[in-house]
Amino acid sequence: MRHSNGIRRAALATTAVTAVAAAVTGILPGTAMAASTTTSTPPSACPASALQVSAWQAADRPVGTGTGAAVVQFTNVSQTTCVLKGYPTVTGAGNTPLKVTPTGKAAAVTVRPQGKAWVKLTFVQVQGEGDGYCVSGNTPAAYPTMVIGLPNSGKHQVALKDGWWAQCDNKVTATPVSAVEPS
Numbered sequence: 001m002r003h004s005n006g007i008r009r010a011a012l013a014t015t016a017v018t019a020v021a022a023a024v025t026g027i028l029p030g031t032a033m034a035a036s037t038t039t040s041t042p043p044s045a046c047p048a049s050a051l052q053v054s055a056w057q058a059a060d061r062p063v064g065t066g067t068g069a070a071v072v073q074f075t076n077v078s079q080t081t082c083v084l085k086g087y088p089t090v091t092g093a094g095n096t097p098l099k100v101t102p103t104g105k106a107a108a109v110t111v112r113p114q115g116k117a118w119v120k121l122t123f124v125q126v127q128g129e130g131d132g133y134c135v136s137g138n139t140p141a142a143y144p145t146m147v148i149g150l151p152n153s154g155k156h157q158v159a160l161k162d163g164w165w166a167q168c169d170n171k172v173t174a175t176p177v178s179a180v181e182p183s
Contacts, residue, residue, distance in 0.1 A: 043110060046082035048154020051075065055148075056161040058120060060183045066126030066140065066166030071182055072119045072148050072158065076111040084109050084117045084177040089149035092141060092165065093157075098172045106176035119148075120175045120182035123167030134168030142166040150177065 052075045061068030074084060087102040109117045126132035126140040134140055143165040149155035175182060 043081045043083050045152035046074070046076060046078075046084050046111060046150075048156065050078035050080070050082055051153060051156065052077045053148060053156040053158045054161065055146075055158045057163060058122075058183060062122070062125040064125035064127045064132070066132060066142075066168070067123055067160065067163065068125045069120060069122040070160060070165070072121060073181075074111070074117045074119075074150070074153075074156075074177070076113055076115050079113050081110060081112045081115075084111055084150055084153055086151040087174050087176050088119050088121070089147075089155070090121060090172050090174065091147040091149075091155075092143040092170075093145045093147075094143070096141070096143075096170065098167075098170050101171065101173045102176065103173050104175050104178075109177050109179045116181070117177050117179055118181050119177055121148075122173040123165075124169040124171050126166050126168055132166070136169050138168050140166060140168055141170070 053072065054075075055070050055072045057067055058069035058071050072088070076082060085108040086106050087100060090098040090100055092098060111117050124134070124136070127135060132140045145157050145159045146165050147155050147157050
């Protein structure tokens, strides 16, 4: 008798442990655990219509009289989280494309509704006063607006909040989209 009670107790203990494990894992005893079929879909690229774009002269910029450097802010005005990634294209008003030299490593930036992301543009600086001059000998260019594009997120015409875009040589160095506001 004693021997059968020990077996019965062991069987009950095993059954209890199996029931607890089934409750915790959601797997019934005797069933195989299948691979999870649920996947998390990453947010898609922010469409142009989801973005409000603004720009201002950067606090940290080259010495001179032109723009020198500007911060461009992208605000997600939609109700959906989306992603920005990559380097901007930059075109001056009047359809003058600037040669963009990327700096830094691009990574996807997830932007929640009302969230923000930034790029910093640094131009070949105009020197001197008044009309200024370019060290290269080129004539300085000043634009009331620039068209800033992002991969898979459209192009946006934007004016500086504090002046005109002024630069030399139709060149710009650009950081990738970042979740950290540059200075």
